[in-house]
Amino acid sequence: MSKIPREAGRSSFDIIDHQKLMDTLPASGVDFVLDFGCGIGNYLFALANHYFEAGNLLGVDLWGEGIDTLNRKARDLGIAQIKGIKASGLNLDFIGDAEVDLLLMATVLHDLAERDEDAAALRETFRVLRQGGTLAVVEYKKVQTMRGPPVSIRISETELLSLVRPFGFTKANTSSLGPQCYISTFRKNQRS
Numbered sequence: 294m295s296k297i298p299r300e301a302g303r304s305s306f307d308i309i310d311h312q313k314l315m316d317t318l319p320a321s322g323v324d325f326v327l328d329f330g331c332g333i334g335n336y337l338f339a340l341a342n343h344y345f346e347a348g349n350l351l352g353v354d355l356w357g358e359g360i361d362t363l364n365r366k367a368r369d370l371g372i373a374q375i376k377g378i379k380a381s382g383l384n385l386d387f388i389g390d391a392e393v394d395l396l397l398m399a400t401v402l403h404d405l406a407e408r409d410e411d412a413a414a415l416r417e418t419f420r421v422l423r424q425g426g427t428l429a430v431v432e433y434k435k436v437q438t439m440r441g442p443p444v445s446i447r448i449s450e451t452e453l454l455s456l457v458r459p460f461g462f463t464k465a466n467t468s469s470l471g472p473q474c475y476i477s478t479f480r481k482n483q484r485s
Contacts (some may be wrong), residue, residue: 295441297425297482298405298430301430303332304332304335304336304399304400305399305400305431305433305440305441305473305474306335306336306339306399307335308353308368308440308471308473308474309431309470309473309474310469310471311339313469313470313476314339314431314470314476315339315343316468316481317345317429317466317468317476317478318340318395318427318429318478319394319395319427322394323344323347323394323395323427324346324347324348324349324394325347325348325349325351325392325393325394325395325404326340326344326347326349326350326351326393326394326395326396327351327352327353327385327388327393327395327396327397327407327421328340328350328351328352328353328397328399329353329385329396329397329401329414329418330353330354330398330399330400330401330404331352331353331354331359331360331363332354332356332359332363333358333359333362333363333366333416334352334362334363334366334367334375334377334451334459336397336399336431337350337363337375337377338354338366338367338372338375339396340380340395341374341424344371344395347374347394348374349374349376350372350374350375350376351375351376351377351378351388351421352353352375352376352377352378353379353380353385354375354377354379354380354482355379355380355381356379358381360377360378360379361377363375363377364376364377365463383405383410383413383414383417385417385420385421388421389421390420390451391420391421391422391423391424391426392421392423393421393422393423393426394422394423394426394427395426395427395429396418396421396422396426396427396428396429397429397430398414398428398429398431399430399431399433400431400432400433400441400469400474402414402430402432402448402453402456403432403433403442403446403447403448404442404446406446406448406456407446411456412460412478415456415460416460417455417464418460419461419462419481421438422481423481424481424482424483425480425481426480427465427478427479427480427481428457428462428478428479428480428481429476429477429478429479430453430457430476430478430479431470431474431475431476432448432453432474432477433447433448433473433474434449434469434472434473434474434475435447435452437448438472438473439473450467450475450477452476453477457479461481461482461483462479462480462481462482463479463480463482464477464478464479465478465479466478469480
């Protein structure tokens with residue numbers, strides 16, 4: 294039996310402004326989308342509608358049951374370019390260097406930071422993103438809300454910038470996705 298991650302099945306997707314999410318993401322030039330910590334794929338299916346011409350929409354998660362649900366739904370809907378992969382850890386060795394155009398981490402980074410795994414995840418993110426590619430991070434605002442993790446482990450916009458900047462990312466945009474969440478986008482630069 295697979296170990297179910299503590300945060301498995303919890304999604305912020307139903308409490309965000311979907312139009313604002315899509316307006317914040319790149320409008321074009323996206324052929325390979327990676328949803329890192331995808332769960333059952335709620336964000337990935339929305340991205341498939343936005344990037345319907347993308348050749349590759351990949352979801353990765355430690356939660357095997359979530360990946361099974363994602364793959365079953367993609368098959369039932371006939372969306373061949375969506376695929377989920379159960380990860381055994383943070384290593385994305387099934388993806389080559391600089392292959393991904395857009396990498397989404399939706400309400401995942403705070404859990405990784407709490408377990409001191411954020412650096413490993415951000416190194417892999419940098420490796421798989423192409424030069425100029427977009428890292429999009431959705432997080433809960435660092436205020437008490439009806440849902441979400443404890444405020445003590447939430448990541449503010451300023452803290453998020455401090456986390457990602459050392460790994461070769463430059464902030465592009467931050468937008469509110471409603472009263473509980475925000476999205477920040479970053480561009481991959483060359484490391485100096």
